[in-house]
Amino acid sequence: MSADPEHEYFADGITEEIIDALAQIQELHVVARSSAFSFKGKHIDLRIVGEQLNVRTVLEGSVRRADNRLRITAQLVSAVDGYHLWSEHYDRELKDVFAIQEEIAQAIVQRLKISFPWGTKNLVSPRTPNLEAYESYLKGHALLYKRGPAITRALACCQRAVDLDPDYALAWAGLADSYTTLCWYGFVDPRSFMPKGIEAARHAVALDSSLAEAHCALALAALIGAWNTAEAEREFLCALQLNPKYIPALCWYGILYLQYSEGRLAEGMEQARLALTADPLSAYAHAIYALTCIVAGKTGEGMEVSRRAVQLDPESWLANGVLQAALLVNGQFEASVAAGEATLAMSGRHPWPMAWLVVALAEWGKATEADAVYGEMQARVRREYVTPTVLSIAACAVAREDEAIRYAREAYEIRDPNYLQLSRYFPMASRLYRYPRFCEIIAQMGRSEWLQDRPPLTASQEPRAQE
Template sequence: MRQLAAILFADMTGYTALMQENEQLARLKRKRLKEVLETSVKEFNGKILQYYGDGSLSIFNSAIDAVHCSVSIQQQLKQEPPVDLRMGIHTGDIIMEEEAIYGDGVNLASRIESLAVPGGIFVSEKVFDEIKNQQTIQTRELGYFELKNVKQPVRIYAISNTGIAVPARGELKGKTSQPGNRLAVLPFVNMSADPENEFFSDGITEELLNALTRIDGLQVTSRTSSFAFKGRNEDIRDIAIQLNVDKVLEGSVRKAGNRVRITAQLINAADGYHIWSENYDRNLTDIFEVQDEISGIIANRLRENLTAAPQPANKAKTTVKNMDAYTFYLKGLHFWNRLTPADTRKAIECFEQAIAIEPGYAAAWALKAGAYAYLGSMGQMSPHEAFAIVHECADKALELDSNVAEGHTAKAGAYLFYEWKWDEAYKELQKALQLKPGHSPTYQLLAFYHIVKGEKEKAVEIMEQAVEKDPLSTVANQSLGNMYIFNERYDDAIQQADKLLEINPQMRAAIELKAWSTGMKGNWPAALQLFEEVHRLTNHPLKGLLGVGYSNARLGNRDKALECIHKMEQRTIEEPGTVVDGELAGVWFALGDIDKTFYHINQCIEKRVAPAAFFLEYPSYKGLKKDERYFELMRKSGL
């Protein structure tokens, strides 16, 4: 029998040694532990499945009950005679067959318990997500840990209620493999008199981050997670826990005329100790040498722990010589990282100005290609026009420098979203990841590729890796939530959505993620409320209506669903060139009109938007594969 449960492991510490010193006291403590366990587990609606030696395994229907029970047990065991107990809790699968009890959830709960300290209660991130809004439960994050026989690092929290032991992370050394050579580069502070130079300090940070990424054996947290701490005055040790790193690089940039002063310092995250610091006063023309110098020093400082010699691998060439071109490039990077259509167009203007001054600027050509791929895939301009520019600019970038990862990623985007050349896309994505292993946009496209190829579990694995490398990236976390939906793991998708909504309660993509997950779990009334909020946040009467129409159709509100279809069609009249066939196909399918569904899907194929091979794998289209026309669509999509 398989079930999802909150799994509690408890283990008495020092029992064997006490048996040798005082057998009577050891037996007394063990008897008392058993009495407290049996009374408390029953009180909090749990069940003890197994005793083993001086430990036990219990399950609960609720993580909240499991934690309350654990707190009660630890507080009782402080009374005479005190019993030292380690406790670990995880929510996951448990399988019971005859006398055997096993499952991934059991394994992970056991590893968490072994990490805990006497008198402490450690819980996984899954448990934390369920208890975080409980006023009667206090927690403290301990960070990520690499546990034996567990593939991905696990984020651990300690229960910190009164009377519960809470260790510092440093006290847990030796119990697990610690993250080594993991570095975060925090945004360098703009110390210039002109606040407009903010883009310059951000750009220097990103360029330095890219230089460090190319050092073999060094794992560098991606930009989006590092920049989440921009302007926030937080303790370096807390930042390191959230980013799962053991070292942090921070600094400042002061630009005045043609001179620049860069201050950089490398900090050991465990104790806040400065490993190294340096000031650089240079002419702007020497800026690239400074970046190389800083990255080289850091590599040498980490040399003793690196698995390979710290030599930059596949290093992209710095082809820019003109500082005006470099300045335009940094401005473009500033706008590009905002990832909105309007800012993307501003970024393109800046990249074009950089290229006009310095035609051999490979990185500017590559990011211009990526910006057009974004506009084309989002329906912000004609796909035919956008992806022709993508290929032109990406080819130019790679002709100038084949080691620019963004050029390969842009090419992959064109192959995936427009030409549907799946094998070519995969090859470009692999090249990009070899050159820039932590590049989140490349991971997203790779997950997209695996969905198209029907490898849904692989898509989840890819995005879980991306989130591990870039834990605070809203884009990566939202994409992981979508991959969970493709795999029909709706509870996991809802947890991802809730994480995003903590960051921004009005994040449309997160609300939409939660809405689809909620609906496909069977609660379409609640899903409709969420979709209506998505529509409201678009601030446009004709946009954001797919979910509203689909939910109404599922609820039998045919007139309201048809009203959504009418508004979508009206939008194509008011905004010529806008393609909404993918949305129309979804609502018609929910209404049960399969002929119109296939008509609009074929329109998507003719117009080269929204690859059918991708969106038809979404669970909301379940049942469509029974129709012979589905296989004709796959043939047209090159599958």
């Protein structure tokens, strides 16, 4: 409710920290950030909120900030009958922000008559004494959720936070995630950025080994940066032991490690399903679960869930891209092409949906159109970084075997974080395994297990003859 719209990220950060504090209590089912935030700023009957989130009580409130003063109101309301169970307002200085969060969390514990086993231990732990660093981290964290070009701004905010407080482990984890997600989405060349992400993640864990965020950041960096699957699994499991409902860990562990890397398809689906249970109105959680369904061969369910993801957030290019992929693997090529064009428009023509569009057009028999899109991808290589993994998949779709092999070899040589999309478990990569030279590269990657027990390809998946 502050006059400065920049303060919104500050209010969001306070909200998320209270969510995280309450989620530590095993007797409470607390809905995760994205689902809770879907009602932000909306005047909706709390009975509807309770039904959609499957909760009995709702914590709502507001934050107003003026200079170094805070006014925070909070009220706990029954979603069944609208009865106010508790309410309070706090007029404090900005430096008291952590104490206010603790008071709110403790008041709810007491009002719901929940036994709290840790005695005098606080639910909210101040991670930094530097309020300027705290604010910079909160802004970076909020920007990181937006993905796309916002990740670069998130990186700058997290970098400023660690510059202000070099011992701020949570900000180091945010910095690591900013570096690794920039590389994962193919916005930057990993050779320049990924080593910094790995270093930041290791530093975060060294500073505070009790942080699930730090272990998850290291798990992702180890998996897509260092290509160290043993360390990745160990760190993912550590993160989930510390916080079993940490959405990024559930999603990344499920889709990237269990499915793409290890081929443990059912287990990957289960992890993504847990994320969906914790965050039932999240378009991201729906999109990831849909993708795990597609990879596991549950294509009908994948299409249904991906449509729900798009309904929840029509502007999410990730959700639209997963729907594009679901339609493709279901053989609905015309619909996949239409979804792909929409995804390209909202993603700034990101290489992932562009490559899937090439595959769909080729499968549909639109060779000229597929070649044209692939030509656009090649033209971009001459002026900017494009992840070689998706170039390899697109080249294969239009029967450019030599180019497909060249890009796959480049992916290996630069340690492309997207290399997991060359896994035999990723549907778009299945054509490539018909090429003996590609299989040699996979063996050089140290992923010989991807060469074993490949599922049979359909006739339409046979590579076209070299033109």
